[in-house]
Amino acid sequence: MRRRYPVAALAAALAFGTGLAAGPASADVQMQGVTDNEVRIGAFGPFGGPVYLYGKLVMNGVEAVFDKVNSEGGVHGRNVVLVREDDNCKPEGAIAAVKKLAYDQKVFAIIGGACSNATLASVPELEKSGIPMVVNSAVADGITDPPKTNIYTTQLTSGVESRAQIDFALARGAKTMAVVRMTDAWAMARYNPLIAYAEEKGIEFVENLELGVDANDATPQALKLKGAGVDAVIMILYPKPGAVLIRDSLKIGSNPLWVGQTAINDFVAFEKQVGVPDALTNFVTITATAFQPSDPEVKDWTDRVKSLFPNDELSVFNMNGIGSAQVLVEALRKAGPDLTRDGFLAAMGSMDMEVDVYAGPIKCSAGESHQCNQHPGWLALEDGKVVKLQ
Amino acid sequence: MEYLSYLVATGISTGALYALVALGIVVIYKATQVVNFAHGEMFMLGGFFAYTFHVMLDWPYLPSFALAVALAFGVGIAVDRVAFRPLMQRQTLVSVLLVMIGLSFVLKGVARWLWGGKGDYLTFPPLISPEPLSFAGIMVMSQQLVVLGAACAVMVAFALFFKLTRAGRFMQATADNPKAAKLVGLRTDRVYMYTFGVGSAVAAAAAVLMAPLTLLYPDIGFMLFIKAFAAAVLGGLTSIPGAVVGGFLIGIIEQLAAGYLHTAMQEVAAFIVIMIVMIFIPTGLFGLGRMRKV
């Protein structure tokens, strides 16, 4: 008897399924997530795990912007509502999150994407759903290169940063360069364009070294760098291995030009992490944001974040969220009161604006580049003070 | 030559950290025959406790240190009460280990709630000057010498404790034959409880000493645990001096692998050592010749 159930079910389901195979009408999709007084925006990224800073804290920044916009009456009379989804920094998590936001929560657009691999894995799903996406944390070039109709990024992408790192070292007259890198997805997204650009420029790295994200010691790496007599070291490292590398190099009396990138974005904290006095005289790093959370220029924003999330220290991650959310809100505004996906994407595609927190203008071009942030800022220490280099 | 001597010297100084963590693992294993999978999280918690008192509340160094160690002792006792004691009676090792694994994840998650919003890698001031010292022409971080000293001191203290004190001999007896120990009136429960407490306290002390160099973050525990476990297993898992020698050896192996083979080997050396030792010399270098039979 029981053997017949699946067969019957199969027949019924097949008959039923053929009727539903066609997708929903596209007119509904254009307005999905929009009502007269509300527009729902999704976000995905990790809330926990080692890299939750790139998810949760960035979303806090986004929330601060939405909060401000809503307190001023919203965009064209609509409150902007953030729907957060946890992706656990996993490919399956990000795909599930996009599907949930697109087909279950039915949001209008998505802002977020924290982990490179997870966001990369979700790209086909994003394209299929057609939902507008503004990437604000994940750096992998492949997310927006080649351009996808509905995906833009306001984050400096890995290629932009890697090229800037080499250009900076060259501009400082470095003859011999080395690279020290981690080996996770984040680092590989930077490393591959770095090598490609180095080849283009005819640069050969005299040392190409690895350092683990949990490394407590980098003496072998430091000895190799010293032995090779390098002028400049490109660091594709998080703050901890970065601090360990500089500390152990200073220990053996070697202090070349250290070229960091946005993961080491809090200069004050990094100086403490290295822990040796006057350690950062030869260290420069890229910043995507023009300001550190402690700067008075962004006090209005930091006060807002602080009042919404009193338990969390302010961080540069908040700044990333603030910047990208400002761009998104501006696009909503430009798209006019009759908000549609196409209208929003058209607004994104012609975006050209100064944002409070970014180092340079945000300029997107629908036909050419969806990587809207091309302006790395540089930070260095001069006379004990963090300064922005021109 | 300078290259090699640097690698060896650094291997010993980072090995001291592994040794100090491994000592806690060994002491707990000796008494209970269980490897505390959450031992790395005891280290992490100890560090965060000290951070809370010394950095957030601005208390002086020594009281913060002492209180962090005391709290970790308490957490160790809690681990015994929650994870070990109830399961001892069911005699299933699988259960004990599953609970420990669960615990290590819970503690990580809780630490992220409590301290995760404070920054990516938290810094903790060193006990003495942060400047490196010259040691026979080799520069070492002064804080690493403190850890090295602490590892040796803790090793000696444990060795004496097991040899000379009544409580230590109780622990030894309990480990050798828990049923007999119970029959002759030893309060084995209490022995287990204090063992877990002491093991965690040592991990916390290691964390406070080492935090200026390792920095503090919720995920620090697992890597340290694996490396310390490699050290312990290399030393035989039951030997106090074995844990220390094992720690030094793992430290040196990592340095040599990174220095002469490839820097990528630094991360993976400990896993390879664990696999090789477990399969080919499961009694380790200093283990008891006699292993427990089923």
Add this chain to the structure above:
Amino acid sequence: MQVLVGKRAFLTALFVFLFVIPWIANEYHTFVANLILLYVILSLGLNLLIGFAGQLALANAAMYGIGAYGTGLLMKHFGLPFWISAPGGVAIAVISGTLLALPALRLSGIYLALATLAFAQFTFWLMTHWTPVTFGAGGFIPPPIDFSPLPITQETGIYYLSWGAALVLYVFAKHAMESPIGRAFVAIRDGEVAAQALGIDLLKYKSLAFALSGFYAGVAGALYSGMLGFVGPESFDLLQMVLHKAAVVLGGMGSVIGSLIGGVLLTVLVELTKEFKFSIEVAFGGLLIVFVLFQPNGVIVFVRRLLPGWNERLHYVPPGKETEEDFGAVPETDPEAPAEPDDPAEVPATQPRGGGPV
């Protein structure tokens, strides 16, 4: 009553429900249902190893990854169709799983657990470092799978393959564990020396247990690579390992149908923790603790208590009912378990506390 909620009716209903989901649910729910099918397979395979054969190995997530990488890489490097590369990927997982049985012959308990953990970490390291083969930490996109001449998309195709695999592997596990193989596994779990005395070939059955769990994890991995269209190392980390353990413990160690329920519950709970913005580490670490301490035999015990006809002959008899005092004593047997004196499951688990090389 028995007809309505009997085991067979429940199973039929569950699988029919899972079968029609792609038509009645939205894409998100269908995706979750596909994850459910994968976790059912993973949980079944791990339970054969841990719950039945009593081998605490921590490399299941690595096997899952090996299956996914094997399948995806065979497609990517050699241009093989899914129908050939999937069995290839599964074969690689089975071989790695069987190799793990070699240390298991010499090691038990804690030693085995940590040796397999080191193996899992080493596998993870290989995935990120063996760049020419694995494409490194950035992961890779396996080629699309062609289901022609069937008029279905890759998503639908993989979904029904998962559905079929879960059903077949459930039935296989159930029958295998009721056969002499299952009895041999349980005998090994309950005491290796005694098992040997009963004439059970440790080499053969331990290898079989590891190979079977490698097979199940490999199948799940092969389906995973087709389902996501992306394979990267971060999916096969320690958290994944904990999720597999939680699924087994949640459902019930040593219960085949428990694993089925565990896989379903786990996936639903993962989505719920996300929904309620709760820490996944705390949720599943905590779940593992609470279940091992208070209900080591999983939710299947509640089901069995409430409903007749849900007993399994070889299910691990709960020693949880004993009081604190009978340390080492024979625990009471579950009154509802059928009394079969010859049944090895009636012998309480009397593993040595420490384990160690044997």
